[in-house]
Amino acid sequence: MVMSHFFNMGGYAFYIWSSWIIGMAILIAITWHSFSHARSARNELDALEHPKQQRDSDA
Amino acid sequence: MLMFDYLANPTRFRKITTAIFPVAVLVSAIALTFGLYLAFFASPADYQQGDTVRIMYIHVPAAWMAMMCYLLMALSAVFYLVWRHPLADIGARAMALPGAGFALITLLTGSFWGRPMWGTWWVWDARLTSMLILFFLYLGYMALADGFERAERGSKPASLLLLVGVINLPIIKFSVDWWNTLHQGSSVLRLDGPSIDPAMLKPLLIMALAMLGWFIAITILRMNTLIIRRRITNLESRKSWS
Numbered sequence: 001m002v003m004s005h006f007f008n009m010g011g012y013a014f015y016i017w018s019s020w021i022i023g024m025a026i027l028i029a030i031t032w033h034s035f036s037h038a039r040s041a042r043n044e045l046d047a048l049e050h051p052k053q054q055r056d057s058d059a
Numbered sequence: 060m061l062m063f064d065y066l067a068n069p070t071r072f073r074k075i076t077t078a079i080f081p082v083a084v085l086v087s088a089i090a091l092t093f094g095l096y097l098a099f100f101a102s103p104a105d106y107q108q109g110d111t112v113r114i115m116y117i118h119v120p121a122a123w124m125a126m127m128c129y130l131l132m133a134l135s136a137v138f139y140l141v142w143r144h145p146l147a148d149i150g151a152r153a154m155a156l157p158g159a160g161f162a163l164i165t166l167l168t169g170s171f172w173g174r175p176m177w178g179t180w181w182v183w184d185a186r187l188t189s190m191l192i193l194f195f196l197y198l199g200y201m202a203l204a205d206g207f208e209r210a211e212r213g214s215k216p217a218s219l220l221l222l223v224g225v226i227n228l229p230i231i232k233f234s235v236d237w238w239n240t241l242h243q244g245s246s247v248l249r250l251d252g253p254s255i256d257p258a259m260l261k262p263l264l265i266m267a268l269a270m271l272g273w274f275i276a277i278t279i280l281r282m283n284t285l286i287i288r289r290r291i292t293n294l295e296s297r298k299s300w301s
Contacts, residue, residue, distance in 0.1 A: 006099075010110035015175050019168040023117040026167075027273060030160045034280050041287040048294045 072146070072286070076279040083279070087272025094269050097262035105259075112259065114172040119247070120267035121164040124274055125193060126228055128158035132200070133225045136218035146282075148214045149289075151221065152204055153281035157274050159197035165190055177241055185234035186242035189227055196224040210292070 009016045098116040105112035132154050138147035169187065170180045181187065204210070204217035230237075235244045246255040253260055 009113070010104060012109060012111045012175055015111060015171045016113050019114045019171040020117055022167050022171075023121065023164045026160045026164050030156055031273075031277060033156070034277050034284070038280055038284040038287075041284045041291065044291050045287050045294075048291060048298075 073283065076283065080276055080279050083272045083275040085272075087269050087276060090265050090269035090272060094262055094265040097265060102258050102262050103256075108176055111172055111175055114168055115259070116262050116266045118165060118168040118172060119263055120270045121161045121168065122190065123267055124270045125158055125161035125165055125190075126231060128154050128161060128274065129193060129196070129221075129224065130228060132158065133221045136221040139214060139218050140222075145211075145289075148211075148218070149282050149285045150278070151200075151218065152285055153278050154274075155197055155201045155204070156281070157277050159194065159201065161270070161274075162190065162194040162197055166194060173241075182241050184240040184242060185238040186231065186240050189231040189234050192227050193224075193231060196220070196227065200224075210289070 007013060007017075094116065098113055102113075102116075104110045132151040135147040135151040135154075138144050139151065166187075169190070173182070174180050200217050200220055203220055204213045207213040232245075232248075234240060235242055247253045247260065247263065255263070
């Protein structure tokens with residue numbers, strides 16, 4: 001009962017939870033995008049600076 | 060200027076940002092946990108708006124961050140245009156996506172707040188329209204900065220766009236005073252002090268701290284990535300010449 005009261009948010013559940021979910025999803029998406037770009041850039045740089053090592057590890 | 064000169068050394072920049080990054084992440088995580096607790100459990104519903112006031116704890120800090128981020132980008136543009144400092148350009152580019160994210164969060168959460176309170180998802184009033192323009196300025200900056208084969212060629216026009224767009228910041232801030240808008244007036248950043256209840260001000264400021272910590276961490280990460288990308292471009296062009 002208490003939990004359902006909390007999730008109901010005084011009848012405004014859709015607006016409140018949607019706002020928070022969308023807001024957090026945008027922040028998480030930017031975080032994921034930034035980390036994946038950082039990782040791929042680091043891998044590319046490693047491949048350029050140490051081409052032999054990279055070929056060996058690929059093999 | 061001295062700060063940019065000091066940080067221009069890539070090793071020094073990496074050393075300093077490596078120290079700041081975990082602190083920013085930790086501050087953001089702690090503030091977010093505490094802020095969520097205060098926003099949903101320890102703050103009261105508004106006597107007029109009911110529980111929809113809880114949207115404010117994500118909407119308002121995101122709006123502050125969107126404006127602060129743009130201001131920092133514009134300052135970086137000045138440093139880039141006047142002193143041609145590449146780190147200033149990298150900083151502006153790194154801040155663009157988080158800034159656009161904050162502007163988008165402001166617009167969307169504002170819509171979800173406006174529908175039950177005003178009876179409409181959107182209205183072309185001064186505050187909403189100027190915030191939409193800020194979002195478009197972010198998109199325009201990113202398109203212009205990345206629209207050239209060589210990244211550096213987009214830096215100057217993109218920096219100029221940032222400077223032109225600064226005029227929008229006071230318009231956003233004072234739109235509710237200059238025009239008769241549907242959006243409520245300022246209740247925190249006022250000359251005569253905040254008019255908001257302290258029980259609501261506390262989660263608001265803590266959520267702003269959480270977003271600030273996240274913004275610093277992401278900007279550091281993105282700046283380091285852009286520095287690596289420029290290094291890759293230099294190495295590739297050197298290889299193609301040899």
